[in-house]
Amino acid sequence: MATVSLRNLKKSYAGAAQPALSDLSIEIADGEFLVLVGPSGCGKSTALKMIGGLEDITSGEVLIGDQVVNDFASRDRDIAMVFQSYALYPHMSVFDNIAFPLQIAKVGKEEIARRVQEVAKTLQLEPYLQRRPGNLSGGQRQRVAMGRAIIRRPSVFLMDEPLSNLDAKLRVKMRAEVAQIQRQLAVTTIYVTHDQVEAMTMGDRVALMRDGVLQQVASPDEIYHDPANTFVAAFIGSPAMNLFYGTLLRDAGGIKVKLGDATLTVPDAALAKYNLVRDHAMTDIIVGLRPEDLEDAALQPDHPVDQVFEAQVALVESLGSDHMAHVALSAPAVAVEDDVDNLEEVSMTGDIQGRCICRFSSQSKARKGDVARVAVACERLHFFDPKTGRALRDT
Ligand SMILES: Nc1ncnc2c1ncn2[C@@H]1O[C@H](COP(=O)(O)OP(=O)(O)O)[C@@H](O)[C@H]1O
Ligand SMILES: [Mg+2]
Known part of the structure; x- marks a missing residue:
């Protein structure tokens, strides 16, 4: 040995x-x-x-x-x-x-x-x-x-x-x-x-x-x-993490992030983990959202309203246990270029109208064409530097 x-x-x-x-x-x-x-x-x-x-x-x-x-x-x-x-x-x-x-x-x-x-x-x-x-x-x-x-x-x-x-x-x-x-x-x-x-x-x-x-x-x-x-x-996770370009907003109420038309409050838990976000010199930022951190807000009536966005549903794939809802987010998706064979789950187009994949539970009634309200577990948002792609935290 x-x-x-x-x-x-x-x-x-x-x-x-x-x-x-x-x-x-x-x-x-x-x-x-x-x-x-x-x-x-x-x-x-x-x-x-x-x-x-x-x-x-x-x-x-x-x-x-x-x-x-x-x-x-x-x-x-x-x-x-x-x-x-x-x-x-x-x-x-x-x-x-x-x-x-x-x-x-x-x-x-x-x-x-x-x-x-x-x-x-x-x-x-x-x-x-x-x-x-x-x-x-x-x-x-x-x-x-x-x-x-x-x-x-x-x-x-x-x-x-x-x-x-x-x-x-x-x-x-x-x-x-x-x-x-x-x-x-x-x-x-x-x-x-x-x-x-x-x-x-x-x-x-x-x-x-x-x-x-x-x-x-x-x-x-x-x-x-x-x-x-x-x-x-x-690369890690399937479906892949959704990655979008966003804008940091700072005001007396704290830190928010804007993804197209959606504005989400960034809770202290996320700022503690991504400790460089507070001092990030730019307002441009990359925001990562795992599909399982996105739920149909209709199923979570108590979810904080400042951690919800509205988006049109482009497609729902039922996996029995979950409904994978592809919603349209009016923010540019990050193109992670590379061997696309191995990243087939990554549907990142760089389009201004990005697809965001949400893992709704099977009780969700959201259907193609609906405008869904999406509850985001914002304490689990991920933040990256748009220039280097690096996580905004000390390693
Ligand atoms: N014998 C070789 N001569 C020249 N280039 C090679 C040789 N073997 C591998 N490469 C190149 O080195 C890189 C890494 O290859 P490899 O280690 O086989 O990758 P992986 O196993 O991750 O698919 C590739 O660009 C490949 O084309
Ligand atoms: Mg090999």
Whole structure:
């Protein structure tokens, strides 16, 4: 078991205009499950390959335990890797596939048998040990690949999108299984995914990257509730946080924020959290509203009237438990440009007429075309600097 330290890691591929990875520093605790997440091309696999010794390090250091391993061959780093493509040996049984690393290491027959049994038990593969990979389901094959990785009892697991070949339902199941096995084995794990739900549900901490630059590393809870900037705010959460350009108003009554025609009072709780709002030099500001902090005001008669806005309903999607109401807010939406594939939930157009998605509860009677009154949990508003995109709070 071991800690992993990434210190100012940088990677420039020959001929590339920009570094694939800039100055990545993260300290990963012994036994921790760290998820590296971000849009396609942001440098996740590059970082993982550098840790695993499959890619040269341009500058910076990788430490496993207290040893700098930059110059160690992959096989000398005491790591095991699991990738998206499992690369099992098709002509060998499940038993032999799992046993393979031990056979290479010339471990004795009896010990191999014992350890394969143990791993098969952990992974619930006991009934399948004599089968060939071709006769297994996708999830079972993925477990065999995991088995081959864990049987060596490495100090560190490196996993690169190991579940992305599986169908959606199986992925959800395997997500829980992998997380559970990791906790059981308590092996330090670095897990790469582009899927923010996977990141949020599996990781002890989540490191979100963009264009080779680390944006934030924090617990799932913290990264969700205290995003460091608009990119993090828009990437984590589904549907995404609504982000609009607004104007700060200060008067004797306190601080308000204007979003198009809507004016909302900013309560002390929000100002305490976003402690730089009070002294924000500009009146321009970016305001973030999570869909679940927006409710149909008809269902909340006691909600303060200075924390309500009116907006026309453009669309209501019923999810059974909730009604997702898309309302038109006459404020410019913030365009968080980037790999749109991975931000498909982000409907940010930069139009002056922004769409704001509200998670109304199912009792809401708001329908398309209505003018709804929207109750905003203003103590949970988020505020960002419109120039830098950074959260307006000390970090
Ligand atoms: N072998 C390589 N040679 C040149 N450029 C590469 C190579 N591998 C990756 N890149 C580039 O580095 C960036 C990061 O890639 P990668 O680490 O694979 O991203 P991710 O895993 O987050 O999708 C991308 O711009 C990609 O095109
Ligand atoms: Mg990748």
